[in-house]
Amino acid sequence: MSAEAVTTGVVTGGSVAGSPARAPAAGAAAHDRVAGARLGLWLFIASEACLFAAFIAARFVIAGVSRPHELNQGLGLAITAILLSSSLTAYLAEAFARLDDYRKSQIFIWATAGLGCLFLAGVVLEFREGFELFPPRTEYGTAFFSLVSLHAFHVLTGVVALVVSSNLIRLGRMEDLGAWRVEAVVKYWHFVDLAWVVIFPTLYLVS
Amino acid sequence: MVSERQDRKRLVAVGLWVMAALAVLTFLEYLAAVRLSRATTAVFVLAAAKGWLILDFFMHVRAMFRKEEA
Numbered sequence: 001m002s003a004e005a006v007t008t009g010v011v012t013g014g015s016v017a018g019s020p021a022r023a024p025a026a027g028a029a030a031h032d033r034v035a036g037a038r039l040g041l042w043l044f045i046a047s048e049a050c051l052f053a054a055f056i057a058a059r060f061v062i063a064g065v066s067r068p069h070e071l072n073q074g075l076g077l078a079i080t081a082i083l084l085s086s087s088l089t090a091y092l093a094e095a096f097a098r099l100d101d102y103r104k105s106q107i108f109i110w111a112t113a114g115l116g117c118l119f120l121a122g123v124v125l126e127f128r129e130g131f132e133l134f135p136p137r138t139e140y141g142t143a144f145f146s147l148v149s150l151h152a153f154h155v156l157t158g159v160v161a162l163v164v165s166s167n168l169i170r171l172g173r174m175e176d177l178g179a180w181r182v183e184a185v186v187k188y189w190h191f192v193d194l195a196w197v198v199i200f201p202t203l204y205l206v207s
Numbered sequence: 208m209v210s211e212r213q214d215r216k217r218l219v220a221v222g223l224w225v226m227a228a229l230a231v232l233t234f235l236e237y238l239a240a241v242r243l244s245r246a247t248t249a250v251f252v253l254a255a256a257k258g259w260l261i262l263d264f265f266m267h268v269r270a271m272f273r274k275e276e277a
Contacts, residue, residue, distance in 0.1 A: 038271070039271075042271060065247055073237070073240070073241070077233070077237050080233055081230070081233070084226070084229050084230065084233065085226070087226070087229070087261065087265055088222050088223070088225075088226040090265075091222045091225075091264075091265050092218075092219065092222055095215075095218040095219075095222070096215075099211065099214065099215065099218075187266055190261055190265045190266045191266070193261060193265075194258055194261045194262065194266075197254055197257045197258050197261065198254055198258065200233075200236075200254070201236060201240070201250040201251060201253075201254045204240070205236060205237070205239075205240035205246060205250045206240075206246065206247045206250060206251075207240065207244070207245070207246055207247065
C-alpha cells in the first residue's frame with residue numbers, strides 16, 4: 001500500500017485501504033458503505049460550515065470589526081495552540097489506524113481528547129474573564145459568547161466521539177469497516193479545528 | 208516491512224511539517240494583529256492559508272475528487 005493511499009484513504013482493489021485483505025464481495029460491500037458514508041460526512045461538514053459562517057457573519061453585523069481592549073489575546077493564542085496541536089495527534093491517530101496499528105491509534109485518540117478537554121478548560125477561563133469585561137448584553141459580548149459557545153459545544157461532542165471511537169477499538173469493532181470509524185471522527189475533529197482557525201481572527205485579532 | 212516503516216516515517220514527517228507551518232502562520236497572525244493598525248485583511252489571508260493546510264493535508268479534501276486506483 002502506498003503512503004499516499006494510507007494518508008488519503010483512497011480505496012484500492014475493492015477493499016478498504018488499511019484494513020486486512022478479505023473476500024472480494026465483502027470488500028466491495030465495505031467499500032460502498034465507506035464511500036457513501038464519506039460523502040455523507042462531507043455533506044454534514046458542509047452544513048455545519050454554513051452554520052458557523054452565519055454566526056461569524058453575525059459577529060461583523062452586530063459589532064463590526066471592533067473588539068474590547070481588555071480582551072485576553074494571549075489566552076486566545078494559547079487555546080489556539082492547544083487546538084492546533086490536537087489536530088496533529090488526531091492526524092496521527094488516523095494514520096496509524098490506516099496502518100492497522102490500533103494500539104498507537106488509540107494513544108493518539110486519547111491525546112486528542114485530552115487536548116480537547118484542555119481547550120475547553122481554557123474557554124472556561126476565557127468566559128470567566130469575559131463575563132466581567134464584556135458581558136453577553138454588550139454587542140461584542142453577544143458575538144463572542146454565542147460563537148465561542150457554539151464552537152465549544154462542537155469540541156465537546158468531538159471529545160465524546162473520540163472516546164466512543166477509542167472504545168470501539170478496545171472492543172475490536174474495527175474489522176468490518178477498517179479505519180473508517182477513526183477517520184470519520186478525526187475528520188470531524190479537523191473540521192472543528194478549521195472552524196476555530198476562522199473564529200480566532202474573527203474574535204481576537206481583527207481591528 | 209521496510210516499506211511500512213518508511214510509510215510511518217513519512218506520515219509522521221508530513222504531520223510535523225504541517226503542524227510547524229500552522230504554528231508559524233498563527234504566530235504571524237498574532238504579530239500582524241498586535242503590530243498593524245488595520246490587520247483584518249492580513250489575518251484573514253493567513254487564516255485562509257492555515258485553512259488550506261488543514262483541508263488538504265489533514266482532511267484530504269482532494270481525495271474526494273480523485274479517481275480510485277485500479
